[in-house]
Amino acid sequence: MGTTRISVTVDGVTYTDDVEPRTLLVHYLRERLGKTGTVVGCDTSNCGACTVHLGGRSVKSCSVLAVQADGADVTTIEGLAGPDGALHPVQQAFHEAHALQCGFCTPGMIMEAVDLLNDNPDPSEEQIREGIEGNLCRCTGYHNIVKAIRQAARAGTAAPTSAGGAA
Amino acid sequence: MTATDSTTGAEIGRARRRKEDARLITGRTRWTDNIVLPGMAHLAMVRSPVASALISSIDVSAARSSSGVLGVWTGRDLDAEQGDLPCAWVITPDMKHPRRPAIAVDRVTFAGEIVAVVAARSAAEARDAADLVAVEYDDRPVVLDMTEALAPGAPLVHPELGTNENATWVFDSGEAGTGQSAQAAIEAARSDPDSVVIERTYRQQRLVPAFMEPRSTVVDPTGDQLVVWSSTQVPHVARFLMSVVLGLPESKIRFVAPDVGGGFGGKIHLSPEEVLTTLVARRLRKPAKYTESRSESIVSAHHGRDQIQKITLSARRDGTVTALKVDLLADMGAYLGIVTPGVPILGAFMFNAIYKFPAYRFSCTNVFTNKTLTDAYRGAGRPEATFAIERTMDALAAELGRDPLDLREQNWIRHEEFPFTTVCGLVYDSGNYEAATAKAKQLFDYDGLRREQAERRDRRDPVQLGIGVSTFTEMCGLAPSRVLGSLSYGAGGWEHAAIRMLPTGKVEVVTGVSPHGQGHETAWSQIVADRLGVPFEDVEVLHGDTQVAHKGLDTYGSRSLPVGGIALVKAADKVIDKARPIAAHLLEASADDLDFEAGRFTVRGTDTGMSIGEVALATFAAHNLPDGVEPSIDADATFDPENFSFPHGTHLAAVEVDTETGRSRIRSYVCVDDVGVAVNPLIVEGQVHGGLAQGVAQALYEEARYDESGTLITATFVDYTLPTAADLPNWTTDRTESPATTNPLGVKGVGEAGAIASTPAIVNAIVDALRPWGVDDIEMPCTPQRVWRAIQAGSTSGGAQ
Numbered sequence: 001m002g003t004t005r006i007s008v009t010v011d012g013v014t015y016t017d018d019v020e021p022r023t024l025l026v027h028y029l030r031e032r033l034g035k036t037g038t039v040v041g042c043d044t045s046n047c048g049a050c051t052v053h054l055g056g057r058s059v060k061s062c063s064v065l066a067v068q069a070d071g072a073d074v075t076t077i078e079g080l081a082g083p084d085g086a087l088h089p090v091q092q093a094f095h096e097a098h099a100l101q102c103g104f105c106t107p108g109m110i111m112e113a114v115d116l117l118n119d120n121p122d123p124s125e126e127q128i129r130e131g132i133e134g135n136l137c138r139c140t141g142y143h144n145i146v147k148a149i150r151q152a153a154r155a156g157t158a159a160p161t162s163a164g165g166a167a
Numbered sequence: 168m169t170a171t172d173s174t175t176g177a178e179i180g181r182a183r184r185r186k187e188d189a190r191l192i193t194g195r196t197r198w199t200d201n202i203v204l205p206g207m208a209h210l211a212m213v214r215s216p217v218a219s220a221l222i223s224s225i226d227v228s229a230a231r232s233s234s235g236v237l238g239v240w241t242g243r244d245l246d247a248e249q250g251d252l253p254c255a256w257v258i259t260p261d262m263k264h265p266r267r268p269a270i271a272v273d274r275v276t277f278a279g280e281i282v283a284v285v286a287a288r289s290a291a292e293a294r295d296a297a298d299l300v301a302v303e304y305d306d307r308p309v310v311l312d313m314t315e316a317l318a319p320g321a322p323l324v325h326p327e328l329g330t331n332e333n334a335t336w337v338f339d340s341g342e343a344g345t346g347q348s349a350q351a352a353i354e355a356a357r358s359d360p361d362s363v364v365i366e367r368t369y370r371q372q373r374l375v376p377a378f379m380e381p382r383s384t385v386v387d388p389t390g391d392q393l394v395v396w397s398s399t400q401v402p403h404v405a406r407f408l409m410s411v412v413l414g415l416p417e418s419k420i421r422f423v424a425p426d427v428g429g430g431f432g433g434k435i436h437l438s439p440e441e442v443l444t445t446l447v448a449r450r451l452r453k454p455a456k457y458t459e460s461r462s463e464s465i466v467s468a469h470h471g472r473d474q475i476q477k478i479t480l481s482a483r484r485d486g487t488v489t490a491l492k493v494d495l496l497a498d499m500g501a502y503l504g505i506v507t508p509g510v511p512i513l514g515a516f517m518f519n520a521i522y523k524f525p526a527y528r529f530s531c532t533n534v535f536t537n538k539t540l541t542d543a544y545r546g547a548g549r550p551e552a553t554f555a556i557e558r559t560m561d562a563l564a565a566e567l568g569r570d571p572l573d574l575r576e577q578n579w580i581r582h583e584e585f586p587f588t589t590v591c592g593l594v595y596d597s598g599n600y601e602a603a604t605a606k607a608k609q610l611f612d613y614d615g616l617r618r619e620q621a622e623r624r625d626r627r628d629p630v631q632l633g634i635g636v637s638t639f640t641e642m643c644g645l646a647p648s649r650v651l652g653s654l655s656y657g658a659g660g661w662e663h664a665a666i667r668m669l670p671t672g673k674v675e676v677v678t679g680v681s682p683h684g685q686g687h688e689t690a691w692s693q694i695v696a697d698r699l700g701v702p703f704e705d706v707e708v709l710h711g712d713t714q715v716a717h718k719g720l721d722t723y724g725s726r727s728l729p730v731g732g733i734a735l736v737k738a739a740d741k742v743i744d745k746a747r748p749i750a751a752h753l754l755e756a757s758a759d760d761l762d763f764e765a766g767r768f769t770v771r772g773t774d775t776g777m778s779i780g781e782v783a784l785a786t787f788a789a790h791n792l793p794d795g796v797e798p799s800i801d802a803d804a805t806f807d808p809e810n811f812s813f814p815h816g817t818h819l820a821a822v823e824v825d826t827e828t829g830r831s832r833i834r835s836y837v838c839v840d841d842v843g844v845a846v847n848p849l850i851v852e853g854q855v856h857g858g859l860a861q862g863v864a865q866a867l868y869e870e871a872r873y874d875e876s877g878t879l880i881t882a883t884f885v886d887y888t889l890p891t892a893a894d895l896p897n898w899t900t901d902r903t904e905s906p907a908t909t910n911p912l913g914v915k916g917v918g919e920a921g922a923i924a925s926t927p928a929i930v931n932a933i934v935d936a937l938r939p940w941g942v943d944d945i946e947m948p949c950t951p952q953r954v955w956r957a958i959q960a961g962s963t964s965g966g967a968q
Contacts, residue, residue, distance in 0.1 A: 020291075027291075036201035037194015039428075041379050042461035046884040049379060077194035091192045095184055098849045101857060102684030103191030104379040104428030110192065129892040136884060138379050138429055139684050140853060141860030141921075142892040 006070040010035065011079025019066045025059075026050040028066035029076060037078040037107050041136070048135030051108035052076045058115035060108075060134070077107035080114070090114050090152045097148035101139030109135045113149045122153055178693035178703055179912070182849035185689040186708075190426075197425040199383035199398045200458045207385070208237050210444060210457035211293035213283035213300045214467065215275035218311075218537040218877025219324070220304035222273055225283060233296035235288035237451055242272035242282065245446055250412035252437060252502075255657035256509035258533075262334040265325040265535070267502040269439035269446075275304070276324055276501035277539050278878050279466035284443050286451060290458070309537040309877040313475060313496045316534050324501055324535040333499050333508055333533035338515050338591065340527040346590035349528035352490035356481035362489065365480045365562050371551050372947050373473040373498070373871040375465050375881075376544045377889055378683075380428020382468060383458035384441045386448040391416075393449075396423045397441055400430040401721040402681055404505070404658075406713050408437035413445065424711035427683035431861070432543035433468055434683065435723050436505050465882045470871050471544020473498035474511065476555045478518075482563055486577045491524045493555065495531040500540035507542045508533050512654060513642075513724075514548030516591040520556045521600055521640045521815060522578040527590040537877045543723060545861055545922040549641040557637045557927035558934075558944070565938060571636045571931070572604060572613070579638065586908070593642065595813045597905040600638060603839045607817040610899055611837040616821050624939055631939075632834070633822045635932025639924040640815035643916035645724030648807050662726070663718040664734035665803035666695065666742050670787035672780025674699060674706045677803075679719015680731035681711045685918065686850045687727060693846055694732055694912070698739035699779055700766020718805070725812075725916025728846065733910045734806035741802030746782040749800065752793040753777060753785055812907050812915035816840035818924040822932035826940070829955025831867060831933055833896040838924065840900070843907040843915035851917050855900050858921020864890050865922075866929035868948050888948075937961065 003018040010033055017032055029035040029052070038061060041049030050061040053075040080088045090113050093099070100106040109132065116123060116131040123131060128149045129142070137145060190196055227239040242249075252267040270281045283300045287293035308322035315321055316331040324331055340346030356362035385396040393415065399405050402422040410417035427434065440457050448455035459468070479492040497511045506513075511531040519527050546553075560578075564571040580587045582599040589595060608614075613634070620632045645651075648659035663679035676695050680687060692706035709715050719731075743763055750768035751758035754775055761768045769776030782800060785791065789798035818838040824831050838855065845851045868888045872881050881887040906913025926947070933949050934942055940961035945953055 022291075030201075035194075036198070037196060039196075039198060039380070040200070041381065042884055044461065044883040044885065046889075047379065047461070077192075081193055087192070094192050095188045098185065098853050100188060100191055101686070101853055102379060102427065102429040103187070103196065104198070106191050107194050107196075125897070133891045133893045136379065136889055136891060138377050138431070138861070138889070139857045141856035141858075141898065142895055143856045143898050144853060146892060146897070 004067050006067055008069045008072060008074055010074045011076055021065065021067055023066040024062055025064040025066050025069050026061035029061060035076050035078055038076045039104060039107060041104065046136065048112060049105050049108040051111040051135060053111060053115065058112050077111060080110065088114065089155050090117070093148040093152035093155065097144045097151055099140060099144040099148035105135060105137045109137060109145060113152065116149065117153055125150065178697040179844065179846050181693065181847065183689050183693055183703065183847055185686050186692060187686060187688050198380060198428060199385055199396050199425055202385045202396055202456070204385065204387055204454040207454040207456055208286040208447070208451055209290040209293045210447060210455055211285045211297040212281045212440070212463065213285070213297045213302065214463065215271065215280045215282050216278055217275065217304050217306060218278045219307040219309045220275050221307065222271065222275065222282060223303040223305045226301040227283060229299040230285055230296040233292065233299055235292035236296045237286040237288070238447065239283060239285050239296065239300065240447065242268060242270040245270055246272045248413065248446060249442060250414065252412060252439060252442065253408060254503035254505060254507060256506045257655055258336050258508045258512060259334045262508060263328045263330060263332065264503060265328060269442040277537055279539060281439055281443065284447060286447050286455060311536050311538060311873055311877055313498055313534040313536065316536050324537055331535045333535055335530065335532045336512060338529045340590045343592060345592040347526035349490040349492045349526040352526040353479055353481045353492055356489060361484050363482055363484060363566055365559055365566060367478045367559055367562055367944065369476045369478065369555050369558060370946050371472040371474040371476065371554065374471045374544055374865060374869055375871050375887055376431040376433030376471060378429030378431055378433050381459045381461055381464050382434065382438065382440065383456070384444045385454060385456045386445045387454040388448050388452060391419050393419060393445065394421045394423065395441065395445065396425055398427050398434060399424050400427065400434040400681055400683055400723055402711055402713055403679060403719045403721050405437045405441065409441065409445065412437060412442060422713045424681050430683045431545040432471065432547055432723060435543055436469070461884070462882050465887065466879050467539060469504050469540050469542040470500065471541055472551060473541050474551050476551065478555050478559050480559050480563060484567065486567055486569055486574050488522055488524055488578050490526040491519060493518050493529045497531055497533045498538065498541055499533050499535050500538045501535065502540045504540050504542035507540055509656065510541065510543060510548045512548065514552035516593055517549045517552035517641060518556050519590050520553065521580055521638060523580060524590045538873060539879070545858065546919040547724070549919065550862065550923045550926060553637065553639045553641065553923050554927045557639065558931060561636065561931045561934065562943065575636070575638050594810060596810060596908045598640065598813060598815050598841060599903060599905045600815060602903045603815065603841050604638060604817040606901060606903060607819050607837050607839040610839070610901060611819040611835065613819065629825065629827050631824050631826055631936040633824055633932035633934065633936025635820040635822060635928040635930065635935060637818040637924045637928035637931065639818065640813050641919065641923050642811040642813055643725035643919060644729030644808055644812035645726045646811060647809060658720065659807065660720065660730065661805050661807040662720055662731040662734045663803065663805045664731060664738045665801070666738045667801045668742060668783035670784045672701070672705065672783060674701055676706055676708045676735065677716045678708060678710045678731055678735065679716055679721070680727040681719065681721045683722065685722070685727060685854070686847065690728065690846045690850060691735060694735055695739055698736060699742065700764070701779065725918035728914050729812045729907065729910060729916050730806060730808050732912060732914060733808070734804050736911055737804035737806055738802050741804060742800050745800040745802055746779055748793055748796060749786055750777055750782050753791065808910065810909045812843065812909070814840065814842040814915040814917060814920050816920060816924055818928040820928040820932040822929060822936060824933055824936040824954060826958055829951035829958065831949060831954060833863070833929070835899065836896055837899040839903055840920050841903045841905050842917040842920065844904060844913040845902060846914065852900050854917045855921040856898055858919060859898050859925045860890065860895055862922040862925030863895065863929055866926045866947055866949060868894065870948050
């Protein structure tokens with residue numbers, strides 16, 4: 001099978017790789033770059049566990065081909081904290097509000113929440129619930145996730161992440 | 168010792184933020200699918216698309232020559248070594264028990280059964296090759312409906328068994344001597360003008376546990392040794408079972424559950440995939456990994472519920488209940504999993520719930536069908552029981568024109584009556600249904616909502632308000648080993664813990680339970696910090712690796728705290744007992760004159776003392792120990808509970824039902840749970856939230872549905888309608904606290920409470936809203952279509968509107 005050369009910046013590091021055109025971005029991140037913080041929860045683009053930022057906007061990385069990320073900036077959960085390891089306010093809020101249990105949906109949920117707050121720094125509860133509708137959680141009943149996002153919003157966060165963190 | 172802000176002695180009851188979170192919120196996770204080993208093979212499964220067929224032929228030649236393929240195997244290739252996946256619960260001596268192969272050999276009995284396995288260099292190449300395996304099936308008739316399966320002449324799921332009936336299990340309080348005969352009481356009630364008999368049939372639809380992390384297994388064979396990493400709730404049980412199934416020495420197998428992304432019962436097994444990954448890794452003499460896709464998971468990992476419940480309840484017209492009779496059909500699916508036939512039995516003692524029934528009879532017939540097997544799913548038996556009794560109590564209240572809470576109170580065990588021996592012979596140790604109900608009513612504004620309900624009825628508002636009640640209890644903390652033995656369960660119910668006192672004063676805690684989201688690292692740290700008087704931060708909790716935590720029975724049935732947590736307390740107490748003579752020797756005092764408080768031994772009446780960490784260091788050095796004392800204050804304990812624990816609570820739901828569209832909207836949901844002492848209220852609340860969501864999902868959204876050929880037609884999250892954040896409300900949770908009297912922490916389990924209580928609260932609310940339309944029941948899930956149809960049917964049959 002032929003390959004295509006791509007150049008992608010992920011969490012602040014630029015990678016040039018030859019990939020099969022069919023390779024999904026999530027598989028490229030996990031299998032080529034070792035970015036296993038981003039996980040696969042389904043095969044039908046329903047669960048949102050694989051959510052990352054592509055060009056500063058959230059995408060389900062299972063529904064993007066790696067070749068579509070050519071030339072783009074990708075931020076994963078692993079690039080969200082500051083260069084000194086300081087947690088992003090949304091990460092901090094998830095911890096404080098007990099917004100995770102098993103934690104499998106958490107990376108995608110946090111990336112989606114950051115995108116939501118970038119769009120709307122002060123969302124209502126209803127806007128939060130609709131904003132994270134594409135991300136499924138089975139442990140929390142969403143209550144504390146919604147609470148965490150509101151807390152992060154109140155903390156005035158919505159820090160842009162398209163620049164990514166340092167390696 | 169480290170100076171911190173911890174105040175020893177005050178950890179239990181504190182809403183500690185979780186230790187687990189740091190790696191989970193930063194993506195530094197250790198899911199099984201993240202593991203990559205040098206030379207690792209990747210597996211893909213070929214699964215049957217048909218529900219019942221003989222396998223005519225399998226052609227693997229194209230797959231074998233596909234790029235990167237290391238091997239392709241069918242059931243015939245592996246049958247001699249694959250063994251038989253076991254069921255641990257032979258519920259009756261004559262129970263019918265089909266062989267369950269990991270990979271089908273001659274025939275398939277459900278759609279999704281594995282028929283071939285491919286190993287390749289990459290997961291993509293394995294998947295490509297799997298698609299090249301050509302299988303021909305000779306279709307057999309399918310049987311999907313339980314009643315049809317029991318009819319004479321029905322197609323047989325397993326012809327060699329001669330029947331589709333797995334077993335019939337009966338409990339009768341008259342025969343057991345724990346109460347009167349329900350049959351006699353109901354017959355008497357039928358001819359008594361001062362009595363009523365309520366008869367209802369409820370359907371527990373089939374559900375998918377839907378843990379978020381798909382199951383994954385990595386096996387690394389090195390010589391005779393096997394290391395198995397797996398997304399499992401039960402590494403210890405799985406290791407034992409793998410040893411038995413494959414005939415391997417248990418001592419050669421190391422089972423590791425790294426980070427595990429949820430389970431809800433769906434990961435308590437030794438799976439076919441774990442067995443096949445092991446067989447292939449051994450054949451290749453290389454590490455191998457298999458990770459299921461979500462679609463494969465929904466189709467083939469075990470389902471839950473799926474019962475038909477026929478309920479007969481008799482009561483006097485003054486509201487006093489006099490008998491309860493339960494006749495169940497339970498769908499096993501095509502095979503028996505680890506506790507499949509016993510799931511209904513876990514509910515058998517809970518239909519009487521919190522009520523003082525003098526007579527009770529339970530009968531369950533288990534049935535095989537050509538569907539995915541069922542097994543434990545959050546609550547396992549108790550949600551079904553709670554649903555049936557709470558729905559029926561509402562039906563009785565409606566029949567007698569009574570308020571459903573008043574009627575319940577008339578019949579429930581009063582707080583001064585504990586300990587109370589039920590009609591099933593269980594002893595409920597503690598509880599206070601009055602207190603939980605009073606608090607819930609107040610938080611909910613029960614009287615105000617009843618007024619609003621009456622107003623909406625009066626003005627014929629198209630949006631009606633229903634109020635749903637569920638005053639549940641459950642039995643958890645599995646389990647006293649003697650009781651399990653009396654139920655013919657294949658194992659005990661104890662738990663193990665060990666504490667290692669490090670010379671630097673840090674503490675390692677080894678636990679036999681296996682967390683997968685519950686927050687045990689945090690809660691166990693709190694328990695040990697309190698007991699030993701060490702800082703919370705100084706406690707490290709080790710679990711989920713049979714080489715580290717060598718002994719345990721793992722996590723399910725809300726057992727971790729009431730069983731595993733108590734083992735931890737007992738181990739900590741042994742540490743103190745072992746440290747005491749050493750401290751006495753070093754302090755030149757009599758052991759009897761030492762007090763131990765807040766982590767320090769002090770000589771009574773003086774300020775002379777030393778910390779437990781200093782004792783640990785002195786013991787490590789071992790230069791100056793009393794004669795005959797071993798140089799260790801480490802300890803372990805194995806705890807077998809004397810009783811189950813019985814959390815309870817009052818759940819109230821206000822649901823608005825649009826009578827024009829059939830749409831239901833939860834306006835408020837209040838629950839007051841009594842789980843005994845809460846070690847960490849934050850974690851308790853989180854467990855309740857998640858349980859509520861799953862229970863509400865059963866009431867409103869979820870169902871695993873098959874078409875007439877036995878194909879699962881809800882094999883994605885969207886088709887299964889797993890609820891999103893937009894589908895669920897905020898929850899109002901609170902607690903009352905009746906400490907358990909059967910363990911030193913006073914704790915009960917909380918893992919399943921929300922899922923057990925919430926389903927009937929929601930359905931009761933919807934039915935309550937629609938009683939003026941003559942609606943008496945709506946089958947779950949209560950979709951807008953079902954609700955709308957019920958309204959239409961009620962209207963045409965003479966309902967009030």
